[in-house]
Amino acid sequence: MRLSRFPLPTLKEDPSDAVVASHKLMIRAGLIRKESAGMYVYLPMGFRVLHKIIAIIREEMNRAGAVEFLMPELTNAELWKESGRWNTMGPEMIRIKDRNGLEYALAPTHEEAFTAIARNIISSYRDLPLNAYQINTKFRDEIRPRFGVIRSKEFIMKDAYSFDLDEEGLEKSYQSMRVAYRNIFKRMGLETIPVEADTGAMGGSQSEEFMVPSAIGEEVLLLCDQCGYRANQEKADFKRTYPPQEPIAELKEVDTPNIKTIEELVSFFNCSASKFLKSIIYIADGVPVMAVISGDREINEHKLKKAIGATSIELAPNSIVEEVTNAPVGFAGPINNFGIRTIFDMSVRHISNGITGANKKDVHYIGVNPGRDFTISEEADIALAVEGDGCPKCETPMKATRGIEVGHIFKLGYKYSKSMNLTVLDKNGKTVHPIMGCYGIGVNRTMATIIEQHHDERGIIWPIPVAPFHVWVIGLGRSTEEICKADEIYEMIKSANIEVIYDDRHLSPGFKFGDADMVGCPIRVTIGKTYFKDGSIEIRMRKGGDIMMCTNEELIEKLNKIIATEFAQYNV
RNA sequence: CGGGAUGUAGCGCAGUCAGGUUAGCGCGCUGCUUUCGGGAAGCAGAAGUCGGGAGUUCGAAUCUCCCCAUCCCGACCA
Secondary structure, eight states: OBGGGSOOOOOSSOOTTOOSHHHHHHHHTTSEEEEETTEEEEOHHHHHHHHHHHHHHHHHHHHTTOEEOOOOSEEEHHHHHHHTHHHHSGGGSEEEEOTTOOEEEEOSOOHHHHHHHHHHHOOBGGGOSEEEEEEEEEEOOOSSOBTGGGBOSEEEEEEEEEEESSHHHHHHHHHHHHHHHHHHHHHTTOOOEEEEOOOGGGOOSOEEEEEEEOTTOSEEEEEOTTTOOEEETTTOOOBOOOOOOOOOOOOEEEEOTTOOSHHHHHHHHTSOGGGBEEEEEEEETTEEEEEEEETTSOBOHHHHHHHHTOSOEEEOOHHHHHHHHSSOTTOOOSTTOTTOOEEEETTGGGOOSEEEEEEETTEEEEEEOBTTTBOOOEEEOOBOOOTTOBOTTTOOBOEEEEEEEEEEEEEEETHHHHHTTOOEEOTTSOEEOOEEEEEEEEHHHHHHHHHHHSEETTEEOOOGGGOSOSEEEEEOOOSHHHHHHHHHHHHHHHHTTOOEEEEOOSOOHHHHHHHHHHHTOSEEEEESHHHHHHOEEEEEETTTOOEEEEETTTHHHHHHHHHHHHHHTTOO
16 A cells, blocks of 8 residues: 555644544544544544454454344334333433334344344254344434543444353353453553443343453553452442441430531531431432431442432432422431432441431531331342442552543343343253343544553554554655665555555655654564665664664565564463 | 633644734745755745624624634543
8 A cells, every 4th residue: 555545644833623632643643533522423444443453353252152143223113112221221222213104223232133133043052152243233312422432422332142042051151251351451551450330221140341451441440469459440349347236325416507518517527528418319219318328438429329220310409409309418327318219338237326417407416326217128238338438349549540440241031032032942951031231442442442451652552463554665766766665666566465564655754754653563674775775674663663774685574574573472 | 511721824833812915934835946864045926705694883813792613621431
């Protein structure tokens, strides 16, 4: 490929609307352009990288025994109604009608579609296990698209769905995907950490996310160096420690004029935050509920949502708080709280002589004791684990770090096979529902994440398995004779079946070197003054900057050797 | 959806507070000349609904109102 015939609109300056390195570099290196918020055009150089990533995913999925499908993007509403998700998916699912008024969704995921086709094509235990996958576009009307391609409204996902006869089979399928994912990311130069995750909107039991540690990660991970416990903060457990029980005091009302926040209360009462019963009003599926937790902890809304069994929860607006507590925000508490459904964190039971709002303006109770002053009607773990909390397994203080989620694997269970009535006959001729798993990789996000992990101040440094080209040839000659010589070298490399791009543009050397560094192909070959003088060709590695010289005759062998060595670093 | 910021040529910005001729600058782009192993120089050019609409005014990029879009911070997710 000649660069003179290959659109590569590189930029010298950062685009003003990009914030993170990968987004800036993808635009500056001419890989993508923004179409509108959350939608991107892949230019030829960027598309090549996407293809490389897809090819690796496909190889590893096939190697793991998965089989590739291609599903429609426009999915009939009937499918979603069968599983119940037409109602529960919410506005992130883009719904449209055709001219006859039939409703469709632009697929945000494909559990229903794959379950439906499985219903059609499998009927016996002999057809199991089946692991069906596709690499296809997903549409999600994100509330906030962010960080370029990392969170967009339209993105390419590899999604796989496994169907097994029993849990043992599912465990096997799940583990084989776990291995495949590790291999996939390793082959792209990404070190991933699998962490325990919340199962979220997909439903199901066990679930792990594949995280790449990064300062720009949207997830917080809690890690135990001692025993290897790793979890998303949304899901993370921690070892509880409780204060000693005190001799029980009398329940009293205290005037607390305009003292509302835990901080204000701590200084007003001059005691530790753990004394307070923090009471927060949420709206769960439209109904107000109260969550009560020790004042030194935060509520984990994912855990709370699960404990309540709600499909959506949000903080109640002030007006609702005033309505249900009969007081301004800041004076809510579990005592005499008008019969509102209340969930207590496990920490509450252990508070003795605590302090909490009296559901009256400017009044708090002191000497509050669970059991005597209110009943713990529903108890659950609804606390957010934070850095320094003890590991739930070995009690060692955990560390927190941020991560980008590039993949996610789930054990779905029977949710879809039952709701959509997917059945097979087992050995005994009995009708049974297969058990399912699902497995996703964000392809575009993976590309951005690779850049986050592999760049310097000059530009991208592609790991060779995902580099758009392996070799970047720069011709610096001016005379017709010199240009011919550079052309010959390029043709020679090309006919050796090496992936090569040739910068044959009429630009100054600095400009060409700059573009080569920006785009970041692993091997640069320069045909310049050293070649025209004494026939020595310069080979320079983008990573590390090592320079080697060789002759015309040695070049192909040398390049093949370097390429093989580079690839070897990413072997699994 | 709540809070904050921004919108001027393909890209990056100035000009707006304090209204006043043909709206500037850098990069990029076109032509010519010289140069060219780390983002060259000169000369000559092309390219703009100043986000949109309404209003105030003799006169609006600039003031007022409404709308839209983009980006950042929080709740959803690959």
